[in-house]
Each structure stands twice: as C-alpha cells, then as structure tokens.
Amino acid sequence: MKIKFILNKNEVEIDANPMTRLIDVLREHFQLLGTKEGCGEGECGACTILLNDKPVASCIANLIHAENGVILTAEGIAKTKIGTLLIDCFDETNAVQCGFCFPGFLVSSYHYLKTDGEPNLEKIKIALSGNICRCTGYQKIFDSVLMACEKLDLS
Ligand code: FES
Ligand code: FES
Structure with a gap:
C-alpha cells in the first residue's frame, strides 16, 4: 500500500x-x-x-x-532553532553520557518548549517522564531543558 x-x-x-x-x-x-x-x-x-x-x-x-x-x-528537530538551543544546553551542562536516550529526550524537550516552555522544573520532569536514561541521574537533563526555557524566554 x-x-x-x-x-x-x-x-x-x-x-x-x-x-x-x-x-x-x-x-x-x-x-x-x-x-x-x-x-x-x-x-x-x-x-x-x-x-x-x-x-x-x-x-x-x-x-x-x-x-x-x-x-x-530528532534529525528534523536538530535543524530547528529550538532544537539547536536544546543541543547547546545539553552540551553546556554535560548532560549527555552514552547518548543513546538523547534523541528521545530531544524530541520530548522540543515538544515541551513548543507547547509550554515555562521554566518550571516540576513541569519539565512531567514532560520528560516518558523518557528513561540508564546513565545519568536526570538532573543535568532537567537543568538543560530549564536553561533552554530561560534562554528562549530571553530571546
Ligand atoms: S523503544 Fe520505543 S519506547 Fe522503548
Ligand atoms: S545517556 Fe546513556 S542512556 Fe541516557
């Protein structure tokens, strides 16, 4: 078909x-x-x-x-302004370890920034609750998304 x-x-x-x-x-x-x-x-x-x-x-x-x-x-998102911002924030906080989970985190984080974007840690945790990372303690990932929300707000 x-x-x-x-x-x-x-x-x-x-x-x-x-x-x-x-x-x-x-x-x-x-x-x-x-x-x-x-x-x-x-x-x-x-x-x-x-x-x-x-x-x-x-x-x-x-x-x-x-x-x-x-x-x-994730490839399409990486080419957008918000995707680039998120990737820069992931880099800046050293959030990525093995990287396997990151395309999924990028997609969910992008969706959060597009649909809400409030720099609110609790909301970010809920938005990313469907993504599992076996390497990190999540905190740096949440910090990255928080940072991206704040930078987007300022831009
Ligand atoms: S591979 Fe699809 S949710 Fe885990
Ligand atoms: S960085 Fe390895 S699974 Fe998340």
Missing part, C-alpha cells in the same frame, strides 16, 4: 505493509538512525518522534498511523 506523509518537512511516499512499525520505516527505509530502539514496548522513550505534533513511541506505532500526517524526528 502506498502511504504519503510529511517527514522532516519533506513530502515522502512509501510502498509498504501499512502495519510496518514506524521505527522500522524511519530507520530502515529513510536511514533516520537517530530514532533508537530500546525496549521496543513503548516504555523507554528512546524511539520518540512527533507525529502530528504529539510525542509518540514509534516502536508501537504503525506506518498506517502516519498516513497523510506530519512526522518530525
């Missing part, structure tokens, strides 16, 4: 089984390897993408869910 959608601002079409997992479409068909597979069960957030402006675990979504929709992956 042919399915069209917008992927990182480009119109794309793929002819595939509509039940193919979105993570496989992104990684294998489009070589968007920033979308990581951790648990494969919708629990860890490593595979988070924005589908129609909402964070979605792409390991438990199927290609059919993307039909005529809009997908933004």
Whole structure:
C-alpha cells in the first residue's frame, strides 16, 4: 500500500505493509538512525518522534498511523532553532553520557518548549517522564531543558 506523509518537512511516499512499525520505516527505509530502539514496548522513550505534533513511541506505532500526517524526528528537530538551543544546553551542562536516550529526550524537550516552555522544573520532569536514561541521574537533563526555557524566554 502506498502511504504519503510529511517527514522532516519533506513530502515522502512509501510502498509498504501499512502495519510496518514506524521505527522500522524511519530507520530502515529513510536511514533516520537517530530514532533508537530500546525496549521496543513503548516504555523507554528512546524511539520518540512527533507525529502530528504529539510525542509518540514509534516502536508501537504503525506506518498506517502516519498516513497523510506530519512526522518530525530528532534529525528534523536538530535543524530547528529550538532544537539547536536544546543541543547547546545539553552540551553546556554535560548532560549527555552514552547518548543513546538523547534523541528521545530531544524530541520530548522540543515538544515541551513548543507547547509550554515555562521554566518550571516540576513541569519539565512531567514532560520528560516518558523518557528513561540508564546513565545519568536526570538532573543535568532537567537543568538543560530549564536553561533552554530561560534562554528562549530571553530571546
Ligand atoms: S523503544 Fe520505543 S519506547 Fe522503548
Ligand atoms: S545517556 Fe546513556 S542512556 Fe541516557
């Protein structure tokens, strides 16, 4: 079945089984390897993408869910002003260790900055509660997002 959608601002079409997992479409068909597979069960957030402006675990979504929709992956977000700001803040606070979880954190953090953006630690913790990191103590990640909210507010 042919399915069209917008992927990182480009119109794309793929002819595939509509039940193919979105993570496989992104990684294998489009070589968007920033979308990581951790648990494969919708629990860890490593595979988070924005589908129609909402964070979605792409390991438990199927290609059919993307039909005529809009997908933004970590790669697309990294090219935006907010994405660049977040990456700079992650760098500045040394928040990244192995980096496996970070594309997912970037997507969830970007969504928070776009939809709320209040520099409020408790809200940020809730916004990132679907993302698991096995390396860090989370505090530096929260600090980075807080910093990005403050910088965005000032800009
Ligand atoms: S790999 Fe999708 S939520 Fe863990
Ligand atoms: S930095 Fe290693 S899993 Fe988060």
